[in-house]
Amino acid sequence: MNTKQSFAIKGDICFCKMKDQWTTMKNAYAVCETGISQGVFAQLPEQYAHFPVYDFTGKLIIPGLVDLHMHAPQYAFRGMGMDLELMDWLGQQTFPEEAKYADLSYADKAYTIFADNIKHSATSHACLFATQHRAATELLMDRMEQTGMISFVGKVNMDREAPDNLRESSAEASAQETLRWLYEIAGKYQRTKPILTPRFIPSCTPELLAKLQIIQQEYKLPVQSHLSENTGEIAFVHELCPDARFYGDAYDAYGLFGRQHPKEHTYPAIMAHCVHSTEEEIKLLRDNGVFVAHCPASNTNLSSGIAPIRRYLENHMHVGLGSDIAGGHTESILRAVCDAVQVSKLYWRLVDNGAVPLTFCEAFYLATKGGGAFFGSVGSLERGYDFSAVVLDDSSLRHPFALTIPQRLERAAYSALDAYGICAKFVSGTLLFDRTHSK
Amino acid sequence: MNTKQSFAIKGDICFCKMKDQWTTMKNAYAVCETGISQGVFAQLPEQYAHFPVYDFTGKLIIPGLVDLHMHAPQYAFRGMGMDLELMDWLGQQTFPEEAKYADLSYADKAYTIFADNIKHSATSHACLFATQHRAATELLMDRMEQTGMISFVGKVNMDREAPDNLRESSAEASAQETLRWLYEIAGKYQRTKPILTPRFIPSCTPELLAKLQIIQQEYKLPVQSHLSENTGEIAFVHELCPDARFYGDAYDAYGLFGRQHPKEHTYPAIMAHCVHSTEEEIKLLRDNGVFVAHCPASNTNLSSGIAPIRRYLENHMHVGLGSDIAGGHTESILRAVCDAVQVSKLYWRLVDNGAVPLTFCEAFYLATKGGGAFFGSVGSLERGYDFSAVVLDDSSLRHPFALTIPQRLERAAYSALDAYGICAKFVSGTLLFDRTHSK
Numbered sequence: 001m002n003t004k005q006s007f008a009i010k011g012d013i014c015f016c017k018m019k020d021q022w023t024t025m026k027n028a029y030a031v032c033e034t035g036i037s038q039g040v041f042a043q044l045p046e047q048y049a050h051f052p053v054y055d056f057t058g059k060l061i062i063p064g065l066v067d068l069h070m071h072a073p074q075y076a077f078r079g080m081g082m083d084l085e086l087m088d089w090l091g092q093q094t095f096p097e098e099a100k101y102a103d104l105s106y107a108d109k110a111y112t113i114f115a116d117n118i119k120h121s122a123t124s125h126a127c128l129f130a131t132q133h134r135a136a137t138e139l140l141m142d143r144m145e146q147t148g149m150i151s152f153v154g155k156v157n158m159d160r161e162a163p164d165n166l167r168e169s170s171a172e173a174s175a176q177e178t179l180r181w182l183y184e185i186a187g188k189y190q191r192t193k194p195i196l197t198p199r200f201i202p203s204c205t206p207e208l209l210a211k212l213q214i215i216q217q218e219y220k221l222p223v224q225s226h227l228s229e230n231t232g233e234i235a236f237v238h239e240l241c242p243d244a245r246f247y248g249d250a251y252d253a254y255g256l257f258g259r260q261h262p263k264e265h266t267y268p269a270i271m272a273h274c275v276h277s278t279e280e281e282i283k284l285l286r287d288n289g290v291f292v293a294h295c296p297a298s299n300t301n302l303s304s305g306i307a308p309i310r311r312y313l314e315n316h317m318h319v320g321l322g323s324d325i326a327g328g329h330t331e332s333i334l335r336a337v338c339d340a341v342q343v344s345k346l347y348w349r350l351v352d353n354g355a356v357p358l359t360f361c362e363a364f365y366l367a368t369k370g371g372g373a374f375f376g377s378v379g380s381l382e383r384g385y386d387f388s389a390v391v392l393d394d395s396s397l398r399h400p401f402a403l404t405i406p407q408r409l410e411r412a413a414y415s416a417l418d419a420y421g422i423c424a425k426f427v428s429g430t431l432l433f434d435r436t437h438s439k
Numbered sequence: 440m441n442t443k444q445s446f447a448i449k450g451d452i453c454f455c456k457m458k459d460q461w462t463t464m465k466n467a468y469a470v471c472e473t474g475i476s477q478g479v480f481a482q483l484p485e486q487y488a489h490f491p492v493y494d495f496t497g498k499l500i501i502p503g504l505v506d507l508h509m510h511a512p513q514y515a516f517r518g519m520g521m522d523l524e525l526m527d528w529l530g531q532q533t534f535p536e537e538a539k540y541a542d543l544s545y546a547d548k549a550y551t552i553f554a555d556n557i558k559h560s561a562t563s564h565a566c567l568f569a570t571q572h573r574a575a576t577e578l579l580m581d582r583m584e585q586t587g588m589i590s591f592v593g594k595v596n597m598d599r600e601a602p603d604n605l606r607e608s609s610a611e612a613s614a615q616e617t618l619r620w621l622y623e624i625a626g627k628y629q630r631t632k633p634i635l636t637p638r639f640i641p642s643c644t645p646e647l648l649a650k651l652q653i654i655q656q657e658y659k660l661p662v663q664s665h666l667s668e669n670t671g672e673i674a675f676v677h678e679l680c681p682d683a684r685f686y687g688d689a690y691d692a693y694g695l696f697g698r699q700h701p702k703e704h705t706y707p708a709i710m711a712h713c714v715h716s717t718e719e720e721i722k723l724l725r726d727n728g729v730f731v732a733h734c735p736a737s738n739t740n741l742s743s744g745i746a747p748i749r750r751y752l753e754n755h756m757h758v759g760l761g762s763d764i765a766g767g768h769t770e771s772i773l774r775a776v777c778d779a780v781q782v783s784k785l786y787w788r789l790v791d792n793g794a795v796p797l798t799f800c801e802a803f804y805l806a807t808k809g810g811g812a813f814f815g816s817v818g819s820l821e822r823g824y825d826f827s828a829v830v831l832d833d834s835s836l837r838h839p840f841a842l843t844i845p846q847r848l849e850r851a852a853y854s855a856l857d858a859y860g861i862c863a864k865f866v867s868g869t870l871l872f873d874r875t876h877s878k
Binding site: 080297300306345359410 | 515517518519520521522545548549552556736739740741742743744745768769771774777780781782784785787788789790796798799837838839840842846849850851852853854855856858859
C-alpha cells in the first residue's frame with residue numbers, strides 16, 4: 001500500500017486547468033509515472049506503452065477532490081439535529097460527542113467508520129480536525145494512513161470556554177500534549193501529516209496561542225482554524241480579545257495566520273468559513289496567503305450566512321472547499337461544489353447583486369486546484385501534478401440525448417452520484433480501490 | 440397492477456400526524472386493507488392475522504412523498520446548465536427541449552426514462568406539467584399509469600410569448616386541443632388524472648384564460664400554474680396585465696386561482712413558488728385555499744430567492760413541496776425536505792429574523808400531509824389514509840452509537856440515501872416494486 005506506481009487509466013476525462021475553463025477528453029488516457037501525472041492523451045504514447053492500463057471506458061474520470069476543512073469526530077452525528085446555531089450547537093451537540101474520544105475504544109469504532117467512508121468518497125486530500133485527545137488523534141492518523149489518502153490531521157488545542165471534560169487543564173498542558181503528539185508521530189507516516197489546530201479564538205487563551213506560536217516556528221507546521229463564521233461568535237471574540245482589531249488579528253498576533261513577514265516563507269494557514277470578514281480581515285487573509293475553506297453547507301445548516309466567495313476570487317485569494325463535517329452534513333465535496341454554486345446565487349439575489357454567482361466550473365476548480373494548492377501541485381491531471389483521480393460510473397443516469405462531459409459531471413454532482421457511483425480512486429499514484437475490475 | 444390490496448408491512452415506522460411531531464414505532468406493522476391504511480401497530484392485530492406480511496425489519500418505513508410541482512419534459516436536462524435566471528433559462532434551455540415533444544418517438548424515449556426513475560423514487564403522488572403537445576401528454580399519462588403512482592398530469596396551454604414551434608396558434612386552438620385531450624383520456628386511467636395547466640400568465644392571452652375558465656367549470660378540473668417566482672417575471676406580468684392588482688389576480692379574474700366564492704366548492708389550485716407574493720396575494724392564496732408548491736431547489740438554482748414559508752404556515756395556508764424538475768435538479772423530495780430547512784435558515788439570517796427556520800420535522804410534514812391534502816387523505820400512515828409507503832434501507836449509513844428513528848430519517852435525507860437506498864414502494868394499496876424480497 002501507499003507506493004507510488006506507474007500506470008494509465010482510460011475513460012472520459014474532465015478537469016480544470018483554469019478557474020473558468022474545462023479540459024475534457026473522451027476515451028482518453030491519464031498517465032501516472034511513479035505518482036506524478038504525465039498528462040492526458042488521446043492515444044497512449046509510445047513511451048508509456050508498457051504501463052498497465054486500467055480501462056474505465058465510458059466512465060467519468062476527474063481529479064481527486066480536496067476537502068480543506070472537516071472534523072473527523074463529528075462524522076458520527078452528521079446530518080442530524082441541525083436545528084441549532086453555532087454556539088448552541090457546539091454546547092449541546094458537538095462537545096458532548098467529542099468528549100467521548102477520551103475513550104480509545106469508542107474512538108476506534110467511530111474513526112474506523114469515518115476512515116472507511118472517506119476512503120470510498122471522491123475526496124483524495126483532506127485537512128482534518130481530531131479532538132484534543134492525543135491518543136485518539138494518533139489513532140485517527142493511523143486510520144487515515146491506512147486509507148491511502150493524503151491528509152493533514154490536527155490534535156485540537158482548547159484550554160478555555162469548553163466543558164470540563166473537554167477543556168485541557170492549562171495552556172502548558174495543552175502545549176505539552178501537542179509536543180508529545182508531534183514526538184510520537186514523527187516519521188511514522190508517509191501520507192498523513194500533522195497540522196497545528198487551535199480550535200478557534202474563544203477556545204484558546206493568549207498563553208496557549210503564545211505557546212503554539214513557538215511550536216509552529218519550531219516544527220514549521222501549517223495551521224488550521226475557524227474565522228468569522230457567525231455573528232455571535234465574532235461578538236464573543238471581540239469581548240475576549242479587546243485588543244484585536246478584528247477576529248483574524250487575534251490569530252495573527254501570534255503568527256498563526258499564514259505568512260507573517262512577506263520575505264519569510266512559512267507554511268500556510270487554512271481559515272474555515274470567513275463568512276463575515278471585514279475589509280481589514282480580507283486584506284490580511286490575502287496578504288498572508290491564507291487559504292479560505294469555504295463550507296457552504298455548514299454555513300447554511302448553522303444559519304451562519306453566505307461567504308462572499310466571488311469577492312475573494314476577484315481579490316486573487318486562495319479559496320478551496322470544505323465539507324465541514326458535521327456543521328456540513330455530508331463528506332461529499334461534489335455536493336459542496338453544487339452548494340457553493342447555489343448559495344452564491346442566493347447571495348447575489350439577497351445580499352449583493354454585484355457579486356456574480358459562481359459557475360459550476362468555477363466551483364469545481366475550487367474543489368480541485370483551489371484547495372489542492374494547499375498540498376502542492378494537487379487537483380489536476382496536468383503534467384507534473386501529483387496523480388490523484390476518481391472514477392465515476394454515471395451509466396445509471398440515463399438521458400434521451402447525448403451529453404457533453406461537463407454536462408455529465410454537473411448532472412452527476414447534482415444527482416448525488418458519488419453517494420453510490422464511485423467505482424475507483426487513485427491517490428498520489430496508488431490505487432485505493434477499484435470496484436469495476438474487482439467484480 | 441394497480442389493484443388495491445390488503446397486507447401489512449413490518450419495519451421502523453416514521454411519519455407526522457402533526458406539523459411539529461413525529462410518530463414513530465420500531466419493529467411495528469403498518470396495515471393496509473384494500474388500499475386504505477388501518478393504522479400502525481406494535482403487534483399485528485388478530486383481525487389482520489391472515490394478511491400477508493412484507494418483512495422489512497431494520498429498515499425505515501415512511502409515507503410515500505408528495506411532489507406538487509414538476510415538469511416531466513424537463514427531466515432530460517435536470518442538473519445541467521444551471522447558470523441562467525428564469526426568463527433566460529426558459530428561452531435558452533427549456534423551450535428548445537420542450538419543442539422536441541412534438542416528436543412522439545422522442546417523447547417516448549424521454550418519458551420512459553422519466554417514468555421509470557420517478558417510479559423508483561420516494562415519491563408516491565405527483566402533479567406534472569407535460570408540454571402543450573396533446574399526443575405526448577397522453578403518452579406521459581400512459582407511462583405514469585404504468586408506474587402505479589398517483590398523478591395529475593397537465594397538457595400545457597400557451598398561446599403567446601414562446602417560440603413559434605412551441606406556441607399554440609391561437610387561444611381557440613389551445614382550448615380545442617385541451618378539449619380533445621380530455622375527451623381522449625376520459626375514463627382511461629385509474630391512477631392518472633388531468634389537471635388544467637395554463638403555463639403561466641406571460642404565456643396565456645386573456646382570451647385563452649377565458650376559455651380555460653369555461654373548461655374548468657365544465658370539467659371541474661383542478662388547476663396548476665406558476666406564481667410570483669422571479670422579479671423579472673412579475674414585472675412582465677404587470678406589463679402584460681395592467682388591470683391585475685397583483686400577479687395572482689390575473690389568474691383569479693378567470694376563476695383559475697382556487698375557490699372563487701367561499702360557499703361554492705371547486706377543485707383546488709396549485710401555485711408553484713410564491714417567492715415574492717405581496718400581502719394582497721398572500722391573502723387571496725389563503726382565502727381561496729390555494730396550495731403553495733414550495734420548490735426550494737429551483738428557487739435557488741434560478742436565483743429567484745427564498746419563499747417565506749414560515750409566514751405561510753403561520754397563516755394556516757396549504758403548503759407542499761415540489762421538486763420543480765428541472766428548475767430543481769433532482770426528483771428527490773427527501774432532498775427537497777432538506778433544502779426547505781436549509782433555505783429557511785438563510786431566509787432567517789439574511790431576510791427576516793422574525794421568520795423562525797423550519798425544522799426537519801415540519802419540512803417532512805410538508806412533503807407528506809402538507810402536499811398530500813391536495814390528493815385527499817394522503818401522506819400519513821394514520822388509519823383512514825390512502826395507503827402509500829416507502830421503505831428505505833439505511834444499513835449502509837453506519838454509526839458508532841444508537842440512533843432514534845427520526846435521527847435515522849434525517850441522516851438518510853441529508854445523505855441522499857434515496858438516490859440508492861429505496862428498497863420498496865407501495866402506492867394506494869399496490870406494491871410497485873420490492874428489491875428486498877425479489878433478490
